[in-house]
Amino acid sequence: MKRWWHRYFRTPGELEAMGVVGINMRNARFVLPNNPRRLYDLVDNKIRTKLLAERQGISVPETFGVVRSPKEIRRLDRILGERDSFVVKPARGSGGKGILVISGRDEDRYIKPSGSVVSPDEVRFHLQNIIAGLFSLGGKRDVALIEDRVKPAKVMTELSFQGAPDVRVVIFRGYPVMAMLRASTRESDGRSNLHQGALGIGVDIATGRTVHAIHHGRPVTVHPDLKVPLIGVQLPEWDRILEIAVTCQQMTGLGYLGVDMMIDEERGPIMIEVNARPGLAIQLANGVGLLKRLVPTDARARQIPDEELREKIRFSRNTFAARMQEV
Template identity: 70%
Template structure:
């Protein structure tokens, strides 16, 4: 534990002075005032989110099928068809819970990134758990979504262990304020969730270049399994990624949100999910607090409500470009 880490075992007032946003501040100052409750359904239900995204011609993974009840389950063979790789997720899941990634099929068995195999009956049992609400928000009965598995751009597969990395953008009124890449490790079993052992990699808004990385909250410079460098990687199609994120604000009407995007080798950037309550570990990945970025964006959004998509991106690039911290510096969520 380095000397910077000790700085975060302090009072809420001290943390605020350092620009660190905690859950209570996030909810009280940014989520509740900017996200009308009636709009949550647009993002809490992944199927609905995809529908409105497609209406705006935002690129999303193709839907292979939706299982709403046991009757639909009887048609699972038809839904899967010849698809040997796919993703199954709960429509109302959160934090990556309940996401099953299938990367191939061999001798009638479906394979996870780790090599673990599933029979068709076991996949049906898994989907039954989704329908029962095992992974959903509030334990409510749910729906299973089966969709295209992203084949990530090679530059990203080189830094992720058997899983597709995703990019999380935190937005305020359409202004990108902070961005990180989440990459899988052996420990995270192909998933990109930090609490399951994935890596958080800070990304410079101005250039789309990785600038800092953490694993279990501690700064790292190389992937723990692949031993490859994590810093200085330029993400492809950066302008399109920013444009998709700003469009997600426009399509939902939510003021404060997180947008998750993956970069497919052939299809390019795809919008995966929108979150009305994005987590705060992104601060650790970037080594800075959110407050100093959220307040300038909030002030500008109030004064310049007519800013175009291009103007919002330009403002964020200019004002939130990375200021590289000392190698040992870290900011806690």
């Protein structure tokens, strides 16, 4: 008889049979051979990434200001003006650390998506922490970006508690191999960070329809706070999302990457950032091990080294259509 924990805890042999990729395998087999170190700064620096994307005709959030030193923090009131919503983020942050989202204003105070209140002094203190490198890769000094807050499409907000969900697409050698939606919960305080209690929702590469979901690593079918179904939801403009993801691979030259996007109510898909070391929870969100998709993709790329963008997308949609496998 299988014990209750068997569904959630697997032996190394079981994980290997299911094609689950761990950190060591990801780094040694996929990241290091395909991502030259000289290209990392193109994605580790969000300012450079946004410039590259704009040259490719990809929509990105408008930048209100860049704060590079403690002295420039004094310009905050001038940068923000009368804006009711904005996002503050480190240029070299990772894993969603250091991102402050403001969704409203109450006189001289700012309101986060969770409803908690932030004073102007707290925003300035947050900017100081970003510049000091508290959230940056390696703890090095950083600069802060102040951006427009995306106004997410209604179908997206219906799946997320007081926060704007984002879509991540993992690309390998120019082919989309796996995708997920990250949606916030009351527990995650409006953030889309899975480690803080957000939901990971697997998305079918072929159709853009949600097929599987997890909360703290365990399968769920409804949102824990909103009580809405999480499975069978069609994401809008899926063709464009895949096109942006593959274009981001071409513009950076990285062979293995994750592309994060949000879907704006008016502008459609907007590229938020590119990650040269995308996390592995996307496998749980989809109920499928990445190795089952990376191996056939590698074989295809070797067979047809110069395949066109649209053909790469066609191959992935035909090959990786969801079959509801569960990890």
